[in-house]
Amino acid sequence: MTLKQRAYDFFAALDEHQNTFIDVPRDRLLADACAADARRENGTPLSPLDGQFLAVKANIDVQELRSHAGSRLYRPDPAQSDAPIVARLRAAGLIVIGHTNMSEFAFSGLGINPHFGTPPNALKQGLVPGGSSSGSATAVALGLADLALGTDTSGSVRIPAACQGIIGFRPSIGRYEDVGIFPLAPSLDTTGPLARRVEQIQLLDSLLTGDRGPGECCKRIICLDEKSLVDFAPDLRTMYRKALEQLAASEFDFEFRTIQSFARVTDLFHTYGTLVGAEAYRLLENVVQTDHPALDPRVRDRLSHSATISDENIRTLLAARRMMIEEFEAELKGGMLLYPTLPSPPPSIQDVTSDPATFTRENAHILSVSMKAAFLNAPTISLPVGERTPGYSLSLTSSAGADRDLLSTAVRLEPILKAV
Numbered sequence: 001m002t003l004k005q006r007a008y009d010f011f012a013a014l015d016e017h018q019n020t021f022i023d024v025p026r027d028r029l030l031a032d033a034c035a036a037d038a039r040r041e042n043g044t045p046l047s048p049l050d051g052q053f054l055a056v057k058a059n060i061d062v063q064e065l066r067s068h069a070g071s072r073l074y075r076p077d078p079a080q081s082d083a084p085i086v087a088r089l090r091a092a093g094l095i096v097i098g099h100t101n102m103s104e105f106a107f108s109g110l111g112i113n114p115h116f117g118t119p120p121n122a123l124k125q126g127l128v129p130g131g132s133s134s135g136s137a138t139a140v141a142l143g144l145a146d147l148a149l150g151t152d153t154s155g156s157v158r159i160p161a162a163c164q165g166i167i168g169f170r171p172s173i174g175r176y177e178d179v180g181i182f183p184l185a186p187s188l189d190t191t192g193p194l195a196r197r198v199e200q201i202q203l204l205d206s207l208l209t210g211d212r213g214p215g216e217c218c219k220r221i222i223c224l225d226e227k228s229l230v231d232f233a234p235d236l237r238t239m240y241r242k243a244l245e246q247l248a249a250s251e252f253d254f255e256f257r258t259i260q261s262f263a264r265v266t267d268l269f270h271t272y273g274t275l276v277g278a279e280a281y282r283l284l285e286n287v288v289q290t291d292h293p294a295l296d297p298r299v300r301d302r303l304s305h306s307a308t309i310s311d312e313n314i315r316t317l318l319a320a321r322r323m324m325i326e327e328f329e330a331e332l333k334g335g336m337l338l339y340p341t342l343p344s345p346p347p348s349i350q351d352v353t354s355d356p357a358t359f360t361r362e363n364a365h366i367l368s369v370s371m372k373a374a375f376l377n378a379p380t381i382s383l384p385v386g387e388r389t390p391g392y393s394l395s396l397t398s399s400a401g402a403d404r405d406l407l408s409t410a411v412r413l414e415p416i417l418k419a420v
């Protein structure tokens with residue numbers, strides 16, 4: 001099939017898969033597909049990912065599209081140029097197919113959007129897609145896109161990947177350029193890719209960073225002990241144990257223990273509030289009226305709660321973070337941590353949209369694991385386990401800066417986990 005024909009098939013599929021994309025640049029997409037077809041015919045690809053379809057979250061600039069971050073209240077002018085990360089991927093021959101739907105202002109881990117509709121969960125109708133990069137995950141999981149760009153502040157790439165049986169990667173902060181991206185919490189924000197295979201993410205990472213080193217596979221894997229698993233749902237604990245049984249016959253060495261840094265992050269948030277909430281409120285109050293009735297009421301309620309976090313608490317959180325990043329690296333001792341991505345399988349859309357208290361509880365719950373690695377600036381990749389069951393995913397986390405080693409290790413883990 002030519003890429004031009006694939007583009008026409010994609011246009012036809014949009015009616016069937018509503019709410020996944022917010023805006024599609026049809027003319028530019030067709031032109032880029034035809035150009036990629038010509039390069040393919042001539043044997044002159046621009047990169048190993050030339051001709052791959054790339055979906056982009058609606059808070060990342062795509063030329064001529066509005067980066068409104070899933071909001072009808074915020075209406076910026078169309079972007080005059082691509083964000084540098086998008087431009088770099090276009091230059092490598094990837095075909096940008098449109099802006100994907102998302103939680104409003106990226107401020108939810110469930111992926112609900114009352115303004116543009118909620119993207120479907122590609123694995124099971126009626127479940128939340130995960131957020132905030134909901135549309136990006138759905139596009140990849142449905143096969144509409146080969147890769148997608150999302151953003152991850154507290155888990156917004158890894159959570160929807162886990163909900164929909166694909167791979168999501170949160171890099172170390174600063175690994176990818178952040179110009180042309182609408183922020184949420186600047187000290188935590190990073191772009192992250194989603195894909196069906198780790199190799200695709202490796203290639204994309206190389207294009208964005210110029211780092212083409214193979215990375216070193218880490219053979220020392222740290223696993224959560226039984227005490228650390230008490231807050232996970234029984235079926236996910238069972239999934240975790242089965243995955244470790246499968247890995248026991250592999251090349252990896254395992255040790256089981258409690259990671260004190262993870263536990264301390266939870267205690268810190270309970271005492272002082274979350275850093276993402278504090279920074280999000282202070283940023284968004286300068287962009288929109290945070291109590292405006294046109295704002296998603298769930299986002300509005302979360303912002304109202306975050307407004308109570310004091311400047312002194314923020315200073316305490318930032319100071320503790322610097323110390324805890326070092327402590328976490330010391331705890332890993334050159335190893336990598338493997339653990340369930342989610343605390344429980346994704347809830348239903350009906351449950352979280354019919355009752356505000358349920359939404360608040362489930363949103364905090366689904367973010368409770370992934371936000372720890374984000375706070376510790378620990379690059380993390382979420383990997384599906386078995387035959388793509390919603391929520392059946394393990395996260396592999398390394399210390400900051402070990403991104404290529406993390407991806408190389410994930411390549412080796414990927415087929416083992418798939419066979420569970």
